[in-house]
Amino acid sequence: MxxxxxxxxxxxxxxxxxxxxxxxxxxxxxxxxxxxxxxxxxxxxxxxxxxxxxxxxxxxxxxxxxxxxxxxxxxxxxxxxxxxxxxxxxIDSISNKPIKIRGWVSSIEKTSHSYFKNKISIVLDSIKIDNQKIKTDYILRMHLALLDIKNFHIGQYLEIDNIKIKNNKSSKFLISKKSLPNLFLNKIKFQNCTKKNIKYITLIWLKIIVIRNKILKKLSNKFKFNTKNLFEYIFLGIKSENEHIDKIKQNMTYWGINHYLARSGLHLVLIIFTWRFFLKTIPFGYFAKQVILAFLSIVYSLLTIPSISFERALLSFIIYNICTIKKIPVNNMHIISMVCFITLFFNPYKLFLLDFQLSFCLTFALIVLREISIIKAISQKK
Structure with missing residues (x-):
């Protein structure tokens, strides 16, 4: 029944x-x-x-x-x-061949690895091989042993010559992350490049990354080391590797609450409720408050490292806001289906990520359980 x-x-x-x-x-x-x-x-x-x-x-x-x-x-x-x-x-055209890459630095991290202690992520702009230039937007992550991090900064546009990328069999995972196979090198030779002939939208994104990095540094400097690590890990999605975080992860794994560390939709909900509480004190109309909430949520997402569960929550909130503003009846199953459809349309291989499966399957399960409880309540009244 x-x-x-x-x-x-x-x-x-x-x-x-x-x-x-x-x-x-x-x-x-x-x-x-x-x-x-x-x-x-x-x-x-x-x-x-x-x-x-x-x-x-x-x-x-x-x-x-x-x-x-x-x-x-x-x-x-x-x-x-x-x-x-x-x-x-x-991959077939560049694997095991010396190539020259151009791109900008999106992140610089210290790792807990005993030899490859530094990791740099570069969003590629182009790959040059045999006098052929290939435009691309994939991410290349390089684990380096000998590197002076002071020579690099977020948003830096650079060129790296004579590197080789190996063909990797785990293509589904790499495609879902829009990433080329990781490189493990002793050191690299690079040179800074001028930002000529770069698309205007790319320059805007570079500016956002630089501003984000400056804001995060200012915020981080106001916290103690341990508090800073937790704040960055939970609310900003920066998964830095150090002894303090590793110890917390071990303790949370032991107690079965490791999922609290993952930046999910719950953190966005907490922040939205906080903003909504403060907006109640401001004499704005309902429409203006909803627009402000959506704008603040988008700004917050631009200042953080994206994750599947966070993107799901953000898109759901934006669609919900549009429905309430336009006075369209809200259906949770419809909203989450739309969000899932949009996510898979742009990157079908996210379907094979465990993060994606857990995030959306649990959300669908909660919605179904809620619908069943409503149906039960209605049938009991009859």
Whole structure:
């Protein structure tokens, strides 16, 4: 009884999302080839059209759901194919060959490794190989043994010559992170470059990274060392490696509360509630307050390192805000399905990350449990 009522409440967008996921999985698991998929889809569509003409009003909604389900299935299949093909073509063309890269420094970290003590992340702008220049936006992480960090700064635009990238079999994980295989080197030779011929949007993003780094440094200097580590780890998503953090992680793992350290939607909710509390004291209208909350949330997200659960919470909050401002009825299942769809459309390989699976599956489970409790309450009243 409860299951039947629950199935009736499932939003069409959730069904469409399910087909997008099936499309991504079918490509990666090689369940069906493109010809078989086309044949099956055309057959389903013909049957649906026959049913539609027999009873137009009753079957129109079902026909549209089937049509969009087929389209999103192919969308998931094609997006998974295109994203992987783009990555694999780049790796095949540069692997085990001396290349020259250009990009900007996005992070500089000290690691707990006994030899490779420094890690630098570079957002690539271009790769040069055999007089051929390839434009790209992948991330390259370099673990270095001999490095003077004082020579580097966040937002620095540089060129590194004569490095070799090996082909890595764990392509799904790397694609989901938009990352090339990690490099482990003793040292690197680099030179600073002028920021000519760089896209305007890239220059804006570089400016945001530099401003973010300055703000974080000022905030960090106001805390004690231990407090600073926890603040950066939980609220800013900066996962620095040191003895203090390692000890806290071990203790939290022992007590089974290690998930509290992960920066998730809960932290965004806490911050939004804090802002909302202060906004109550300001005589602004409802619309203005919602716009301010959305703006502050976006600014906060730009100042932090992104994570899947945080992005899920931020997108959900923005969609919820738009619905409330436009006076559109809010449905939690619909919102989370939209967020999941957007996330997988831009990067289908996030589907294979454990973080993604836990974040969205738990959220869907909580929404389903809430719907079941509502159905139970209604049935008991009857």
């Amino acid at each position: 409860y299951l039947k009522d629950l199935l009736l409440k499932i939003q069409p967008f959730t069904i469409i999302l399910f087909n997008l996921i099936l499309g991504i999985l079918s490509y990666n698991l090689n369940i069906l080839n493109a010809g078989q998929l086309t044949l099956i889809s055309i057959s389903i569509l013909i049957i649906s059209l026959i049913a539609l003409f027999k009873n137009t009003q009753k079957n129109l909604k079902i026909f549209l759901i089937i049509l969009f389900s087929i389209l999103t299935f192919f969308l998931g299949y094609s997006r998974a194919f295109l994203v992987k093909q783009k990555y694999q073509n780049l």
